Amino acid sequence: xxxxxxxxxxxxxxxxxxxxxxxxxxxxxxxxxxxxxxxxxxxxxxxxxxxxxxxxxxxxxxxxxxxxxxxxxxxxxxxxxxxxxxxxxxxxxxxxxxxxxxxxxxxxxxxxxxxxxxxxxxxxxxxxxxxxxxxxxxxxxxxxxxxxxxxxxxxxxxxxxxxxxxxxxxxxxxxxxxxxxxxxxxxxxxxxxxxxxxxxxxxxxxxxxxxxxxxxxxxxxxxxxxxxxxxxxxxxxxxxxxxxxxxxxxxxxxxxxx
Amino acid sequence: xxxxxxxxxxxxxxxxxxxxxxxxxxxxxxxxxxxxxxxxxxxxxxxxxxxxxxxxxxxxxxxxxxxxxxxxxxxxxxxxxxxxxxxxxxxxxxxxxxxxxxxxxxxxxxxxxxxxxxxxxxxxxxxxxxxxxxxxxxxxxxxxxxxxxxxxxxxxxxxxxxxxxxxxxxxxxxxxxxxxxxxxxxxxxxxxxxxxxxxxxxxxxxxxxxxxxxxxxxxxxxxxxxxxxxxxxxxxxxxxxxxxxxxxxxxxxxxxxx
DNA sequence: TAAATAGTGTCTCTGAGACATTATATT
DNA sequence: AATATAATGTCTCAGAGACACTATTTA
Numbered sequence: 001x002x003x004x005x006x007x008x009x010x011x012x013x014x015x016x017x018x019x020x021x022x023x024x025x026x027x028x029x030x031x032x033x034x035x036x037x038x039x040x041x042x043x044x045x046x047x048x049x050x051x052x053x054x055x056x057x058x059x060x061x062x063x064x065x066x067x068x069x070x071x072x073x074x075x076x077x078x079x080x081x082x083x084x085x086x087x088x089x090x091x092x093x094x095x096x097x098x099x100x101x102x103x104x105x106x107x108x109x110x111x112x113x114x115x116x117x118x119x120x121x122x123x124x125x126x127x128x129x130x131x132x133x134x135x136x137x138x139x140x141x142x143x144x145x146x147x148x149x150x151x152x153x154x155x156x157x158x159x160x161x162x163x164x165x166x167x168x169x170x171x172x173x174x175x176x177x178x179x180x181x182x183x184x185x186x187x188x189x190x191x192x193x194x195x196x197x198x199x200x201x202x203x204x205x206x207x208x209x210x211x212x213x214x215x216x217x218x219x220x221x222x223x224x225x226x227x228x229x230x231x232x233x234x235x236x237x238x239x240x241x242x243x244x245x246x247x248x249x250x251x252x253x254x255x256x257x258x
Numbered sequence: 259x260x261x262x263x264x265x266x267x268x269x270x271x272x273x274x275x276x277x278x279x280x281x282x283x284x285x286x287x288x289x290x291x292x293x294x295x296x297x298x299x300x301x302x303x304x305x306x307x308x309x310x311x312x313x314x315x316x317x318x319x320x321x322x323x324x325x326x327x328x329x330x331x332x333x334x335x336x337x338x339x340x341x342x343x344x345x346x347x348x349x350x351x352x353x354x355x356x357x358x359x360x361x362x363x364x365x366x367x368x369x370x371x372x373x374x375x376x377x378x379x380x381x382x383x384x385x386x387x388x389x390x391x392x393x394x395x396x397x398x399x400x401x402x403x404x405x406x407x408x409x410x411x412x413x414x415x416x417x418x419x420x421x422x423x424x425x426x427x428x429x430x431x432x433x434x435x436x437x438x439x440x441x442x443x444x445x446x447x448x449x450x451x452x453x454x455x456x457x458x459x460x461x462x463x464x465x466x467x468x469x470x471x472x473x474x475x476x477x478x479x480x481x482x483x484x485x486x487x488x489x490x491x492x493x494x495x496x497x498x499x500x501x502x503x504x505x506x507x508x509x510x511x512x513x514x515x516x
Numbered sequence: 517t518a519a520a521t522a523g524t525g526t527c528t529c530t531g532a533g534a535c536a537t538t539a540t541a542t543t
Numbered sequence: 544a545a546t547a548t549a550a551t552g553t554c555t556c557a558g559a560g561a562c563a564c565t566a567t568t569t570a
Contacts, residue, residue, distance in 0.1 A: 026286050026323075028357070028368050065284075067366065071357040097355040097370050099286070099329040108325065110286050110368070112355045185549075202551070203532060210531095221549095228548025229540035243508055244531075244559095250501055443522075460524070461559060479522095486521025487567035502558075 031062035033160035036121040041137040048132035054150030071112040084125030090118025091176040170245035183231035213239035289320035291418035294379040299395040306390035312408030348376025349434040428503035441489035471497035
């Protein structure tokens with residue numbers, strides 16, 4: 001059927017009796033868009049490249065998949081290494097795989113990108129290789145006021161941000177940005193940081209407290225030292241889905257109906 | 259940092275000066291969950307395996323990524339090959355990448371799975387290798403009344419179905435299941451087939467016709483030969499997002515609020 | 517005329533958005 | 544007191560769900 005591809009021999013669609021020499025070696029890596037909220041701003045961890053290509057540009061952390069690992073395991077391992085914690089204390093999910101032939105000028109590298117997020121992440125550890133790593137406010141990176149990104153990492157970061165923004169609509173993902181126990185005003189500040197716009201206080205609280213199993217109220221309140229009543233503390237519940245979703249406001253769209 | 263992984267030498271997170279011999283060869287393939295609607299039933303294309311492993315089991319079509327291709331290009335090529343058409347006339351998107359070390363017992367294979375769908379796909383071509391390929395009703399595969407699936411393809415298929423079901427909620431993806439021009443009753447039958455439950459006629463029509471740019475009405479009607487008035491014909495508009503979404507009914511959930 | 521289907525009207529109820537009100541805390 | 548914040552109440556409107564009604568076609 002195919003005239004363009006070196007089809008597998010025989011009827012097997014999988015490479016049992018396959019001539020591997022026809023294919024150049026392919027490296028498979030994981031890349032990570034790690035988000036946290038620092039100073040009220042959605043922030044992402046980037047690493048400054050010390051070598052060419054893209055020397056001096058900034059890149060998403062990443063690394064190779066070991067022979068005995070799947071991508072998710074490799075991503076958890078990288079998370080622990082990059083943040084210097086034994087076990088990364090947040091959420092991780094696969095984002096998308098990037099496979100353009102020229103995305104790395106040296107080798108064919110297929111990268112399985114992931115999104116991770118956690119509350120209160122510390123400044124990244126200085127690696128044994130003394131490479132430069134730091135948190136950047138996402139807004140600055142998008143504005144172009146921040147660093148230049150290496151490879152296709154600008155595209156990956158865009159996709160990752162859109163994933164987080166949209167999952168805040170129909171899941172309780174925002175709760176993974178705050179340490180337990182948390183207050184509703186804290187959750188609201190997560191929405192403000194990620195969307196750039198906070199939902200109405202009353203509506204947000206109603207959504208979370210009226211979704212069965214989303215959050216569990218404790219009988220304690222947080223003393224934040226400032227003025228006003230002490231907000232009630234909650235813990236995460238088992239329910240991950242917000243139904244119906246908490247939709248972010250869309251930009252006004254013009255266009256004709258039928 | 260890592261004690262478990264053979265870390266790249268130096269500070270480079272990408273494999274410029276990397277000892278490739280430390281890693282066994284990894285094959286990268288694309289797998290395809292191709293959906294269409296036949297006889298009112300959501301159906302998926304499967305191929306019977308002629309060789310071990312999983313001889314006699316059924317698998318999603320797939321194949322290798324060529325050195326000069328990205329995954330999407332490879333998927334389009336496979337689509338054309340499997341359906342026997344020069345250009346696959348439907349929608350394609352990346353689903354998820356599957357990378358468990360043991361998912362293929364012979365080699366390390368990382369598979370970038372895709373979801374494709376189109377209206378009115380013909381019976382699959384008999385390949386030059388005379389392998390068996392056919393459409394299966396998704397319902398039968400899920401029931402276990404259908405074929406046994408090879409590798410981790412049951413998991414991939416499940417993920418693919420869930421992707422299609424959920425995208426029908428917040429996009430106009432249903433329109434890619436019908437040939438242009440189409441009628442609203444046809445679109446409704448798509449929802450019925452994918453969700454197992456049709457939305458209310460009036461509400462569905464309101465949603466599509468009141469979303470600016472979603473569909474464009476023609477001034478023609480389809481003669482379907484049967485009783486009743488001839489339904490109005492539409493074409494797809496540029497808008498892909500349904501906002502607010504057309505949510506499918508959720509199963510009753512129990513659980514305690516706060 | 518009966519039956520089938522397309523298209524539209526409309527009633528009700530949920531829930532989002534917006535804002536007011538009350539309660540609780542600090543200075 | 545004045546100010547700040549948390550929590551809740553409530554008014555309004557958009558839109559989903561359900562269903563009725565009319566129109567159009569075939570048998």
